[in-house]
Amino acid sequence: MSALSYYFNEDHETFRKSIKDFLEKEATPHIDQWEQEGKIPREFWKKFGEMGYFGLAYPEEYGGSNLDFFYTVVMLEEVSKVFSGGLAITAAVQTCMSTPYILHHGSDYLKEEFMRPAIAGDKIGCIGITEPGAGSDVQNIQTKAIKEGDNYVVNGSKTFITNGIYGHFVILVCKTNPSAGAAGVSLLVLDLNSEGITKNKLKKLGWHASDTAELHFDNVKIPTKNLLGEEGKGFYYLMGGLQLERLAGSIMGYSACEGMLDYGIKYMSEREAFGRPINKFQVLRHRVAQLAAEIEATKFYVLQTCRMHNEKKYAVKESSISKLLASELADKTAYQVLQFFGGYGYMEDYKIARAFRDSRIGTIGGGTSEIMREIIAKMVIEDTNYDRATSNNAKEQPIYDSVDSIFSTLPSRFKADKAKDKNLKMLFKFDSINYLVVINNGNLEIQSNSNLDATSVDCIVETDDQTYIAVKTGKINPQEAFMTGKIKVSELMKMMEFGGLFKKL
Numbered sequence: 397m398s399a400l401s402y403y404f405n406e407d408h409e410t411f412r413k414s415i416k417d418f419l420e421k422e423a424t425p426h427i428d429q430w431e432q433e434g435k436i437p438r439e440f441w442k443k444f445g446e447m448g449y450f451g452l453a454y455p456e457e458y459g460g461s462n463l464d465f466f467y468t469v470v471m472l473e474e475v476s477k478v479f480s481g482g483l484a485i486t487a488a489v490q491t492c493m494s495t496p497y498i499l500h501h502g503s504d505y506l507k508e509e510f511m512r513p514a515i516a517g518d519k520i521g522c523i524g525i526t527e528p529g530a531g532s533d534v535q536n537i538q539t540k541a542i543k544e545g546d547n548y549v550v551n552g553s554k555t556f557i558t559n560g561i562y563g564h565f566v567i568l569v570c571k572t573n574p575s576a577g578a579a580g581v582s583l584l585v586l587d588l589n590s591e592g593i594t595k596n597k598l599k600k601l602g603w604h605a606s607d608t609a610e611l612h613f614d615n616v617k618i619p620t621k622n623l624l625g626e627e628g629k630g631f632y633y634l635m636g637g638l639q640l641e642r643l644a645g646s647i648m649g650y651s652a653c654e655g656m657l658d659y660g661i662k663y664m665s666e667r668e669a670f671g672r673p674i675n676k677f678q679v680l681r682h683r684v685a686q687l688a689a690e691i692e693a694t695k696f697y698v699l700q701t702c703r704m705h706n707e708k709k710y711a712v713k714e715s716s717i718s719k720l721l722a723s724e725l726a727d728k729t730a731y732q733v734l735q736f737f738g739g740y741g742y743m744e745d746y747k748i749a750r751a752f753r754d755s756r757i758g759t760i761g762g763g764t765s766e767i768m769r770e771i772i773a774k775m776v777i778e779d780t781n782y783d784r785a786t787s788n789n790a791k792e793q794p795i796y797d798s799v800d801s802i803f804s805t806l807p808s809r810f811k812a813d814k815a816k817d818k819n820l821k822m823l824f825k826f827d828s829i830n831y832l833v834v835i836n837n838g839n840l841e842i843q844s845n846s847n848l849d850a851t852s853v854d855c856i857v858e859t860d861d862q863t864y865i866a867v868k869t870g871k872i873n874p875q876e877a878f879m880t881g882k883i884k885v886s887e888l889m890k891m892m893e894f895g896g897l898f899k900k901l
């Protein structure tokens with residue numbers, strides 16, 4: 397058994413051949429033109445949908461094929477090898493970054509209206525998170541959607557929205573309760589032809605075949621039935637969705653690396669200098685070997701994370717590591733392979749020039765490398781463990797049957813040495829009782845209902861007694877509780893910082 401067949405079976409490989417043939421026939425001959433025009437024709441995406449490529453992991457009742465995640469991996473690998481990052485990202489945004497929110501949180505109406513046509517290739521979707529004043533700091537978004545009768549009225553702006561010019565709908569991340577922090581964020585499906593939307597097509601360094609939009613909303617009406625899931629839970633839905641977005645970015649990253657390296661190796665066998673092919677120079681051979689080693693190692697790590705995703709595991713750390721390694725490696729590969737081409741690498745006639753431009757976005761879009769390192773650092777240094785609750789030992793559970801019994805353990809679990817430079821004021825609101833926990837340079841103070849002074853808190857955590865007990869005793873995954881809105885946290889970063897200052901229950 398080859399190492400790869402550990403992840404891909406014969407059916408996956410048959411599928412790979414089909415999509416490869418499709419792309420060679422329908423995309424490759426036209427890529428240069430699409431890159432120049434900054435647009436991929438609608439007809440191409442319609443054919444892509446008809447071939448079933450948009451619906452691989454979607455339910456059959458909506459026109460999908462209900463296949464395992466590795467078919468999506470094959471699709472992303474192959475679209476990433478046509479040397480047009482713009483084409484690859486359009487397919488990835490549609491299947492892995494926008495439509496999944498409708499699949500997981502949408503009503504039957506939204507599935508019929510937007511998901512079915514997205515699977516068929518009749519409608520193209522986008523995800524609208526980033527704003528001119530809020531990129532990495534997602535909680536700080538300002539776009540408001542205020543309920544008025546049967547509509548939400550939207551005002552604000554989004555920027556850098558992939559598919560935002562020629563697409564048909566956007567999963568709009570907005571505040572339906574602007575004063576509630578993360579707990580006021582909701583997701584709405586907005587038809588991009590609605591009145592009051594102004595679109596501005598942005599000029600970019602790379603991804604030329606992809607349309608990137610700045611969108612302004614001036615009193616845009618969205619029917620309330622276009623709300624995804626429940627109001628105020630958008631931030632949690634987004635946290636879940638971003639793992640798949642990052643995984644898709646990782647697959648595109650290592651796959652682009654493979655495409656670039658193959659292209660470089662072929663050129664090195666044809667180009668001669670000093671009377672021999674340049675692939676005989678040891679310095680270049682070693683560079684190829686190093687890249688090949690790093691690409692293979694990264695690919696297997698990403699595929700292992702894909703396996704976790706396929707098994708419905710919530711792989712926050714692994715998705716972040718995958719995205720960090722694969723996108724940075726794509727940048728390095730593009731730089732080094734271009735060097736193999738000498739001056740020709742700098743010419744538009746050679747595909748490596750475009751790949752060099754296209755790879756640069758990998759470490760920025762979908763969460764920057766710095767943000768990936770922040771997430772990984774929190775999990776590695778501060779013991780923030782998203783899967784912690786699922787691995788708890790059930791026999792401890794009966795001891796903790798009230799919020800009070802759990803809060804009484806805080807002093808013994810407090811990591812005073814880690815907290816010596818920390819100042820945090822956390823308010824916990826339960827059905828039965830409220831607690832204020834103040835951390836002040838290594839000191840811990842806990843106040844309950846009776847003497848609560850809850851002014852100027854850093855973070856408010858709201859949940860019911862049973863959910864909290866279930867999370868702390870390992871019956872519910874904390875991440876799941878966040879995502880489904882059973883626990884509301886106004887400032888997630890503060891909550892994570894707080895969690896890292898206590899030993900496990």
Ligand SMILES: Cc1cc2nc3c(=O)[nH]c(=O)nc-3n(C[C@H](O)[C@H](O)[C@H](O)COP(=O)(O)OP(=O)(O)OC[C@H]3O[C@@H](n4cnc5c(N)ncnc54)[C@H](O)[C@@H]3O)c2cc1C
Binds near residue numbers: 600
């Ligand atoms: C071509 C393209 C397509 C895109 N498509 C989409 C899309 O479809 N939908 C969408 O919503 N967005 C999209 N984006 C936006 C993208 O996700 C953001 O650009 C990205 O998240 C970074 O946000 P920012 O640009 O505001 O940078 P900022 O958040 O302003 O960051 C600037 C710099 O500061 C660093 N930084 C910020 N915070 C920290 C921190 N806490 N610690 C350390 N360093 C930090 C960043 O890493 C970065 O280097 C796209 C962007 C581009 C360029």
